Amino acid sequence: MSQTNPGFSTLAVHAGAEPDPTTGARATPIYQTTAYVFQDADHAAALFGLKQFGNIYTRIMNPTQAVLEERVAALEGGTAALAVASGHAAQLLVFHTLLNPGDNFIAAKKLYGGSINQFGHAFKSFGWEVRWADTADPESFSALVDERTRGIFIESLANPGGTFVDIAAIAAIARRHRLPLIVDNTMASPYLVRPLEHGADIVVHSATKFLGGHGNSMGGIIVDGGTFDWSEPGRYPALSEPRTEYGGVILQEAFGNIAFAIAARVLGLRDLGPSIAPMNAFLLQTGIETLPLRMQRHCDNALKVARWLKDHPKVAWVSYAGLPDDPNHALQQRYSPKGAGAVFTFGVKGGYAAGKALVEGLELFSHLANIGDTRSLVIHPASTTHAQLTPEQQVAAGAGPDVVRLSIGIEDPEDIIADLEQALEKA
Numbered sequence: 001m002s003q004t005n006p007g008f009s010t011l012a013v014h015a016g017a018e019p020d021p022t023t024g025a026r027a028t029p030i031y032q033t034t035a036y037v038f039q040d041a042d043h044a045a046a047l048f049g050l051k052q053f054g055n056i057y058t059r060i061m062n063p064t065q066a067v068l069e070e071r072v073a074a075l076e077g078g079t080a081a082l083a084v085a086s087g088h089a090a091q092l093l094v095f096h097t098l099l100n101p102g103d104n105f106i107a108a109k110k111l112y113g114g115s116i117n118q119f120g121h122a123f124k125s126f127g128w129e130v131r132w133a134d135t136a137d138p139e140s141f142s143a144l145v146d147e148r149t150r151g152i153f154i155e156s157l158a159n160p161g162g163t164f165v166d167i168a169a170i171a172a173i174a175r176r177h178r179l180p181l182i183v184d185n186t187m188a189s190p191y192l193v194r195p196l197e198h199g200a201d202i203v204v205h206s207a208t209k210f211l212g213g214h215g216n217s218m219g220g221i222i223v224d225g226g227t228f229d230w231s232e233p234g235r236y237p238a239l240s241e242p243r244t245e246y247g248g249v250i251l252q253e254a255f256g257n258i259a260f261a262i263a264a265r266v267l268g269l270r271d272l273g274p275s276i277a278p279m280n281a282f283l284l285q286t287g288i289e290t291l292p293l294r295m296q297r298h299c300d301n302a303l304k305v306a307r308w309l310k311d312h313p314k315v316a317w318v319s320y321a322g323l324p325d326d327p328n329h330a331l332q333q334r335y336s337p338k339g340a341g342a343v344f345t346f347g348v349k350g351g352y353a354a355g356k357a358l359v360e361g362l363e364l365f366s367h368l369a370n371i372g373d374t375r376s377l378v379i380h381p382a383s384t385t386h387a388q389l390t391p392e393q394q395v396a397a398g399a400g401p402d403v404v405r406l407s408i409g410i411e412d413p414e415d416i417i418a419d420l421e422q423a424l425e426k427a
């Protein structure tokens with residue numbers, strides 16, 4: 001790109017991509033290949049020894065995937081990125097790079113229900129312990145740190161309630177304890193919030209949601225902020241100790257401010273294997289080209305719907321940070337002045353039964369377990385996404401029995417409101 005400092009919308013369309021050098025194709029081709037021919041034996045040896053960057057095998061990297069990675073790294077303001085098969089795969093590879101058996105990390109209680117499961121159940125069998133803290137009380141993270149703590153994990157805009165988190169306050173605590181702060185930026189997307197600018201060290205995404213934006217492809221991304229010093233002896237051995245499988249290379253020394261992204265690829269992705277399909281990398285990067293347009297429309301529509309719901313006699317409460325009297329409004333104004341996102345919760349008078357009836361009465365809204373689609377979506381978290389949690393965990397996660405969650409799409413706002421109106425009428 002000729003621009004020295006391109007804006008966000010320009011990066012969303014162009015970052016990482018150029019016309020295909022062989023065919024001139026303007027859209028990035030789907031490189032549907034498993035492997036790549038080496039120039040000669042020395043070239044092959046250099047690639048395998050990490051002496052030279054290049055394609056070997058699509059489990060580790062692929063040219064279509066590379067464009068997606070460069071684009072998201074640019075949008076988040078990071079040094080490098082790694083795209084993988086899903087958001088959960090991204091989280092797995094982050095913690096596989098940071099943790100050894102017996103280590104722990106501290107995570108916000110208010111998280112996507114699947115992340116609460118992954119951290120609390122699957123990770124336990126690797127010997128990785130999660131400790132839960134409260135983002136409304138940043139010092140609660142500090143109180144849980146011990147000598148085996150290796151990271152802090154939060155969402156910038158927490159699922160399912162749509163609550164903004166004081167990233168800078170938690171980043172300050174992470175710095176005080178020499179821990180990396182990992183931020184799941186799925187719900188906000190870099191159009192609304194760029195966590196690296198507020199002190200985060202690593203950003204993860206479920207690209208399945210707003211980045212792709214059309215509800216048609218799974219994907220996940222890890223963005224390396226390039227900010228963290230991994231060299232302290234004994235703490236992050238994957239990065240600070242010689243890797244025997246790569247001729248004794250020390251990743252932090254060899255790769256500097258992209259060492260984390262490299263480690264997640266050449267240790268985590270190579271050995272655990274959740275690679276992204278080239279087709280999905282293509283669909284996700286095509287989605288990202290319209291991220292700024294879609295995200296603004298999502299936010300504008302959601303604010304209109306939240307305002308309308310708040311005045312409805314059958315609605316008990318609305319929790320949307322974009323409403324001026326919402327307790328989370330000040331944080332929204334500070335971290336995400338362009339809008340408060342697409343996802344929020346509300347309660348119907350009549351609790352669990354009325355909430356379920358509302359979900360069943362909606363026609364334009366799709367009743368399903370996803371967010372960040374062009375289409376408007378609805379779900380009852382307590383009976384679905386958060387059903388595996390205990391009642392106490394459900395309430396702590398913002399998914400109590402009366403809660404209905406909406407992910408507002410980019411349709412005409414009048415039609416979204418009309419659908420809610422007829423469903424509330426029936427409920």
Ligand SMILES: *Cc1c(COP(=O)(O)O)cnc(C)c1O
Nearest residue numbers: 086087088112159186206208219
């Ligand atoms: C969906 C989601 C995930 C998990 O991502 P998948 O792509 O479904 O694996 C993680 N975090 C948040 C906030 C999500 O919404």
